[in-house]
Amino acid sequence: MSRTLITGLQLIGNNFSGEGDDTFRAFDPRQQQWLPQEFREATTGEIDAALNLAAKAFPLYKKTTAAQRAAFLEAIADDIVSLGDELINVASAESGLPLPRLQGERDRTTGQLRLFANTIKEGSWVNARINTGTPDVRQMQIPIGVTGIFGASNFPLAFSVAGGDTAAALAAGCPVVFKAHPAHPHTSYLVATAIRKAILRTQMPEGVFSMVHGTSHETGQYLAAHPIVSAIAFTGSFRGGKALYETATRRAVPIPVYAEMGSVNPVFFLPGILREKGPALAMQLLQSVTLGVGQFCTNPGMFITPSEDAAAAFISALQQGIGAMSGGPMLTPGILDAYHNGIRLLQQTGAAVLGAAPDTAQQATPYLLQVSAEKALENPAICHEVFGPSSLHIHAGSIDELYQVARKLEGQLTATIHGTEADLQQHADLVDILREKAGRIIINGFPTGVAVNQSMVHGGPWPATTPAAGTSVGTAAIYRFCRPVCYQDFPAYLLPPELQDSNPMHIWRLVNGDFSNTQK
Amino acid sequence: MSRTLITGLQLIGNNFSGEGDDTFRAFDPRQQQWLPQEFREATTGEIDAALNLAAKAFPLYKKTTAAQRAAFLEAIADDIVSLGDELINVASAESGLPLPRLQGERDRTTGQLRLFANTIKEGSWVNARINTGTPDVRQMQIPIGVTGIFGASNFPLAFSVAGGDTAAALAAGCPVVFKAHPAHPHTSYLVATAIRKAILRTQMPEGVFSMVHGTSHETGQYLAAHPIVSAIAFTGSFRGGKALYETATRRAVPIPVYAEMGSVNPVFFLPGILREKGPALAMQLLQSVTLGVGQFCTNPGMFITPSEDAAAAFISALQQGIGAMSGGPMLTPGILDAYHNGIRLLQQTGAAVLGAAPDTAQQATPYLLQVSAEKALENPAICHEVFGPSSLHIHAGSIDELYQVARKLEGQLTATIHGTEADLQQHADLVDILREKAGRIIINGFPTGVAVNQSMVHGGPWPATTPAAGTSVGTAAIYRFCRPVCYQDFPAYLLPPELQDSNPMHIWRLVNGDFSNTQK
Incomplete structure (x- = not known):
């Protein structure tokens, strides 16, 4: 399957290492089989070695010029491209994601690396401030130190080994010890070899990047508790992010944890637009809900309509449309189980099935569920994220009830409003309410699709992320x-x-x- | 004593309130007597009322224009000036601080308010970012919500009711519920009346500012744990800051705590400059150590010399000079006791007295203590802050030992290096080491004196502050x-x-x- 020899080892500094005896394998969710390659779990000795090398690298790496670090980031991008189809094939096998999606994700990953390279070459990002006089004081941003970064399951390239967090940390001048996600260790390994090649080629100090494998929470906890680590970045579940946050804030020397923990990304439909183009919006919503088998942090897991009248045609179009939607294999068997359990739980807590696509063995089935605003307001647990291709319709009896739902929302990555100009003029205060709840507010669009540029915010109030004053996508991510x-x-x-x-x-x-x- | 009627009540929204039965009084450290006015401790009902008004004010206040908020800040400054000598006299009586110092501090306080007013009028501080195209995304900074802010004992004006934290929060668009420091309740009361006047005059929403009194930690803990509060700002002891941090990070919805918890502010002397002007530097160091009876977060509590040879004349000048230094009354009896206890503890842990000013009853005595670098490296506790007019000489046997001390430092607000050009060229790596330890690095100066402008950083790695990515002085403080x-x-x-x-x-x-x- 692979032309680069995948050894299943850790990358500790510039050397591969396999000191431990525990191994694990990746699963092919399309073929429903375990892949043959064994990967070694990192030992604490290997993690220590990676961190010690990172600590040694930091004083050297922070003194590299912006141009040198930019060249390093660009070299990583080039070396990822050089991995060719092998990378895409390997990633597809162990994630179940289709090739075109992964090709796009590779472009995004190399694009992010080059965007950060350009940002530091231009240089103004350091927020230089100078006050002459007595005293003469001058301020700028400096790198925080050694970072521990975690790969996410759902973006094996763009939020993984050489993803946005790694690009931001390396751009800032911080060494990275990366904890690979156990769902895509082949992909992680290949990308790590690309980074290693770039380190050697651009003569970066050994230790500026290491990668360790681990299937247990203990590996992550060990990183978050380690005195050498100055910051943690994580994308994943609320439970995982919260556990890291707790460890990091209870250390003798607390450190920041930048955890992106997901979101239900509510979409609000106002009366005018439902009347004007309810059925068309229904189809767009279904596309967004089922895109990539719903495996996005920005998947619209909840939508709200203001009254039965306005929503009738819209709901009926959704019910007709959902049957034609296709599901697909999910990233891991665990994620697939959690998805169908989540749907069952929603039904047990009182949600009705509004419609579903036909069942397919070993694949996620797209679902639409429905609950009254009254019930949702009584039981906030009903509004928690179910990761996968489903969405919960919150059926408000009136615009007032819709506002109540908005006011009671937890923190979100995104919140969306669909409205005509008249709707939006009349309900400008809804924007105002939602601005307090989310990091990104979208008008007449859908939350899936996160542009990577200077203006993006991929973050939001707890429990979407911690802290709210951060973004894990876009150039502002460097400030973390x-x-x-x-x-x-x-x-x-x-x-x-x-x-x-x-x-x-x-x-x-x-x-x-x-x-x-x-x-x- | 006072022309404004000081009632000893809380300011809850625009009304004064005294629901509780517990009272406390302030102490005049110069006259060594309790002042007659009784102040009411806030009840939890009063704190709830203040927070509920703040929560109601937020949606209105965040929609004020920058010009309106600037006018509000300027009105506060004007109304503080209008309090006239009464404010200065009252502050002096309950803090023991001399009138000229307090006049200067008032200027600083009104200057801070006007600086933030100018910053938001100019407007670029919001870090607006626009990316046109598909999608069109635009980013800016928005206010975080209701803030709980704590007054510091050592700056009854500049780090208190209308101090830097309040100015920054109000400038950003956040309502403030202020916990007054119990050491200066008269001053706090007067400044709160000035803010109330400004609120009414500029028609700000009721609840944008409230002030509560409290002598117990419970009042502060109640604020930090309250679901309405979105951020805490605190200046004070490590113990106090840490307790708030622990509460705030363990809430169901964690919030940021911006705690400035003090520092020993090490000053490193290099060999060349000691030879060139050791005795003159000794006098400057003594001035900085004893300035304001040493009651500054940036007091140089530790200084390090590289060898016996180079330091001999410097140390001898310090020993001669310290006897002529004057102490003075400290802010509170508790602070005075803690100071002299701290000096005793240092001696018990092995520090020798290098010199001291003559003892004065009920006043802090300036002290210089000394310990070898070897001992300091063995026992980091010896390098903890003793708040008051003392400094600990770390006597390194060699430049290598001086570097070891630098490498082992905890996080600091400031670190200072004195050196000739030759010294500094030779020891540029010392700057590099200290940059990882402190928020502000000073060359050939002293850390006391914190300029309020765009470039200042008053913050630093734990345990100096939490988090390190903040400043509590200067316009960048708004981003907290x-x-x-x-x-x-x-x-x-x-x-x-x-x-x-x-x-x-x-x-x-x-x-x-x-x-x-x-x-x-």
Whole structure:
């Protein structure tokens, strides 16, 4: 299956290592079989070795120039591309995701790496601030230290080994010890070899990146508790993120945990637009709910309509449409089980089935469920995320009830409103309410699809993420791995280039309160 | 003593309230007597009432324009000035701080309010980011919600009721429920009346500011645990800050705690500068150590010299100079006791007295203590903060030992290096080590004196503050009370002015990756 020899080992600094005896294998969810390659679980000795190398690398890596780090990120992107079809085939086998989706995800991954490379080459991201006078004080962002980053199951490339978190941390100047997701160890291994090649090629210090395998929570907890680690980034379940948060905040020296823990991403439909184009919106909603077998953090797991009248045609179109939707294999058997259990639980707590696609063995079945706003308001647990291709219709009896649902929402990655101009003008306060609940508000669109650029926010109030003041997608993600430092009365020869009077990088700076990109 | 009637009540919204039966009084540390005015401790009912009003005020307050909030901040500054000498006299009586110091602190306090007013009027602080295309996404900082803010004992104006934290939170758009420090309740009361006047004058929503009194930790814990509170800001002891952090991170919905918990602010002296001007530096160090009876978070509580040879004249000048230093009354009897206990404990753990000023009854005596680097490295507890006019000399036997001390430091608000150009060129790596330990690095100066401007960082790695990515002084302090939100595909009429194509506020924005302050 593979042209690169996949050894199933950890990457500790620039060397592969397999000290432990415990092994695990990946599962092919389409073929419903375990893949033959054995992967070694990392021992604590190997994790220590990775962290010690990272600690040694940090003083060297933080002193690399932005251009050097950019070249490193670009080399990683190039080396990922060089893995060719093998990477895509391997990822597809162990995730069940189709090839075109993974090709797109590879583009996104290399695109992210290049976007961060461009961001640090341009340089203004450091938020340089200069106040001359007595004293002379100059501030900029510096890297926070060694980071522990966790791969997510649902994006084996873009939120994994060389994904957005790794790109942001490396761009900032932080070494990364990466905990690979056990659902895609072949893919992780291949990407780690690409990073290793880039390290050697661009002469980065050994230890700037290591990758360990682990199927147990203990590996992650060990990382979060380790004194060498200065920050954790994680994308996954609420339970997993919360456990890391608890460990990290109870250490002798607490550290930040940037955990993206999912969301139900409520979609609100206002009366006018339902009347105007309910059936068309129904089809778009179904597409968004079932896209990628619903395996997105931004999957619209809940939608709300304001009254029976306005929603009748819309609901009827949904009921007709759902039968034609296709499910598919999910990422892992565990995720598939959790999905169908989640649907059963929803029914037990009082949700009715509004419609479903036909059942297929070993595949997730798309579902629409329904519950009254009254019941949802009584029992907030009914509004928790069910990861997969389903959505829960919250059937409000009136616009007032719709507002009550909005006000009672937990923190979300996204919240969406569909409305005509008249709807939106009349219900501008709904935007206002939802702004307090989510990191991204979408008008007349769907939450799936997360643009990677300067303006994206992929984060939101607890329990969507911790802390709310972060994003794990887009260039602002770099600030999670930084802190500000102030240089007071420094002679020019000790100042970093970003803060020197001559502004050699021509970056934008706040000089005595005014923005400029010239010399001081 | 007072022309404004000081009633000793809480300010709950726009009304004064005294529901509880427990009272306390303030102490005059110069006259060594309790002041007559009784202050009521807040009941949990009063705190609930303040928080409920704040929660009601938030949706209104966040919609005020930047110009309206700026006018509010400026009105607070004006109304503080209008309190005249009474404020200064009252603050002096209950803090023991001299009048000129308090006049300066009042200027700093009103200056901070006006600086934040100017910052939000200018508007670029929101970090607006726009990416046009499909989708169209636009990001800016929004206020986080209701904040609970704690007054510090050592700055009864600048880090208290209308101090930097309150100014930053109100500027961001967050209502404030303020827990007054029980050491200066008269001052707190007067400043609260000024804020109340400003609220009424500028027609801000009731509840945007309330103030409660409390002498027990329970009041603070109640605030930190309350579901209405979205962030905590605190300046004080490590124990106090840590207790709030623990409560806030263990809530059902965790919230950020911005705690400034103090620091020993190490000062490193390199060999060349000691030879060149040891005695002069000794006098400057003594001034910094004893300034304001040492009651600053940035007091240089520790200094390090590299060898006996280089330091001999410096140490001898310190020993001669310390006798002429004057102590003074400390803020509270508890702080005075803790200071002298701290000095005794240091001696018990092996520090020798290098010199001291003459003892004065009921006043803090300036002390210099000394310990070998070897002992300090063995026992890190010896390097903990003793709040008051003392400093611990860490006597390194060699430059290597000095580096070992630097490497072993805990997180600090500041770290300082004194050196000639030759020293600094030779020991540039010391800057590099200290940058990982502190929020502000000072060359050839002293840490006392914290400039309030765009570039200041008053923060640092744990245990100096939590989290390290914050500052409690300077305009960047506003970001502690914000989070980013992304508006996707919004029609113009729903966008905040900061994100509209026409850029009506002419703010600096990152538009498709490029900075500009023109229209899109």
